[in-house]
Amino acid sequence: MNSTLIEVTERIRERSAKLRGDYLARIAQLGNRQRGFERMGCANVAHAVAALPANDKLRIVAEKAPHLAVVTSYNDMLSAHQPYEGYPAQIRAEAHRLGATVQVAGGVPAMCDGVTQGLPGMELSLFSRDTIAMGTAIALTHDVFDAALLLGICDKIVPGLLIGALHFGHLPCVFVPAGPMSSGITNSEKAKVRELYAQGKVGRDELLKSESAAYHGAGTCTFYGTANSNQMLLEAMGLHVPGSAFVHPHDDLRTALTREAVATALKISGRGPLAAGQAAKPIGHVVDERCIVNAMAALLATGGSTNHLIHWVAVARAAGILIDWTDFSDLSGVVPLLARVYPNGSADVNQFQAAGGPSFVIRELLDAGLMHEDVLSVGGDSLRPYTFVPHAVGQGGEVVRQALPAVSSDDGVVRGAAAPFSATGGLKLLAGNLGRAVIKSSAVPEDRHTIEAPCRVFTTQEAMLAAFKNGELEKDVVVVVRFQGPHANGMPELHKLTPPLAVLQGKGFRVALVTDGRMSGASGKVPAAIHVSPEALAGGPLAKLRDGDVVRVCAVNGVLAALVDEAEWAARDNVKLDPSEAGVNAHGLGRELFAGLRRNVLSAEEGAITWL
Structure with a gap:
């Protein structure tokens, strides 16, 4: 062992x-x-088996x-x-x-x-x-x-x-x-159409055709x-x-x-x-x-x-x-x-x-x-x-x-432990003055395992997408989307960010995502430091970031840090969620029913548990 x-x-x-x-x-x-049917009162048993066929009742009660x-x-x-x-x-x-x-x-x-x-x-x-x-x-x-x-x-x-x-x-x-x-169309074909749509090079009809061929x-x-x-x-x-x-x-x-x-x-x-x-x-x-x-x-x-x-x-x-x-x-x-x-x-x-x-x-x-x-x-x-x-x-x-045979039938998909794709696993812990996060490093090209660039800070997916469409992110940039943790809005997955970030990376820019939200198993080739804990709404240091701060995301050494003078960083106050955006998740489509869960949920690293 x-x-x-x-x-x-x-x-x-x-x-x-x-x-x-x-x-x-x-x-x-x-x-x-004792077995349930022997432990329970007769009325309880009768209710439990009331709708069952007579033969099943006999098996349960008499034959045990x-x-x-x-x-x-x-x-x-x-x-x-x-x-x-x-x-x-x-x-x-x-x-x-x-x-x-x-x-x-x-x-x-x-x-x-x-x-x-x-x-x-x-x-x-x-x-x-x-x-x-x-x-x-x-x-x-x-x-x-x-x-x-x-x-x-x-x-x-x-x-x-x-x-x-x-x-x-x-x-x-x-x-x-x-x-x-x-299997439908290949995942790479699907991703390509999504990127083309993000750039406005194909329309909704072409995108829907592609998605329907993938999920069919x-x-x-x-x-x-x-x-x-x-x-x-x-x-x-x-x-x-x-x-x-x-x-x-x-x-x-x-x-x-x-x-x-x-x-x-x-x-x-x-x-x-x-x-x-x-x-x-x-x-x-x-x-x-x-x-x-x-x-x-x-x-x-x-x-x-x-x-x-x-x-x-x-x-x-x-x-x-x-x-x-x-x-x-x-x-x-x-x-x-x-x-x-x-x-x-x-x-x-x-x-x-x-x-x-x-x-x-x-x-x-x-x-x-x-x-x-x-x-x-x-x-x-x-x-x-x-x-x-x-x-x-x-x-x-x-x-x-x-x-199974001793060797894989396709070593481009599965390999033995003696000759793996990588000597280490596909996930990496990041830590630093921005908190603790995880990155799916196995999906990211090796030349992108370390990104260091000025950040641009957003509090919603929609704001980030608007900035992308306006050409504001055409540069080396660490995109920060905060107030997306379990306390804030239930920690949604942020997959709509993947195509525009992939487009920017495809243009040669060095880009990364940092968020207290999730990207899940479908997070792709853009380095993404996700699940940042503690989250911004709970007082996490992600709320200290300002536009232009240089941020380092390093899957090699496991670092997630704002490269800001230590004294200045310590003196900064956390940014509060804008009143116009605070509580936007509180109502509509059943979200008010989950208010108690948002209040009581533990951090992402503690499993986002609501029942303790």
């Missing part, structure tokens, strides 16, 4: 000892109770058969979640075949960041994660289940489901993905953003049935894997013939500090979404585990970059899967001592099953798994 991996794991264990111990004691108390919950994030607004419409029927049929019963315990909201990008709805996006966690808790609080199947894929949905499930850590849980859409069917968007990073991390945590992340929604194998997820939930429930007398495998035991470190390593090795430097802090906290950005940074120093998937390369996730996908990456990290193998997983008592690739065989669609 790599010594840094061991050191990071041990310090996480030590700092979390009290919190984790209390968590395990709570879930042990819940897990040692295992009973599964389904928590679903289905809606047909999200292309990735549209396939879930038919999953309850598939799951119910398979459970019946295996002698068990199922109820859809509840549904949770699921918003599409692609729809709300740059619009007021995006200000609810980050907070939707904790809303989903609460919805998951409401679904499971009926407290009659032996295990749960969690249906979710996209950006805030998986972290929300996972946080909610970990608050029911006594329950065995299996996550059930639905897979990516088929059922399944997850095919770039390696937060949604697909979610799926990679769930594989690395052992919470899927092995190898199920990136199989197309309409592939026969997808149906077989969904059936296998039902059987797996029954096996780890500790109840019924499929459990074969084995003890239950609760999610609160599966997700320990080693499991969290495995997720962090997988994120770094694949150049995954920067959003997970927020989300997985919150996920870990839900399991009584404390991690921070220094842990990510130290791991990034030893975990090699093994994958190049857009925006960290030109390939999409279908090409990633074809070249070996999560199974290849996990195998390489395990063999290099950069992941913990001796962990619990829903697929077994180690992580090794996740190094094999599933196939469906026979008319019944039985799932069999095969070992």
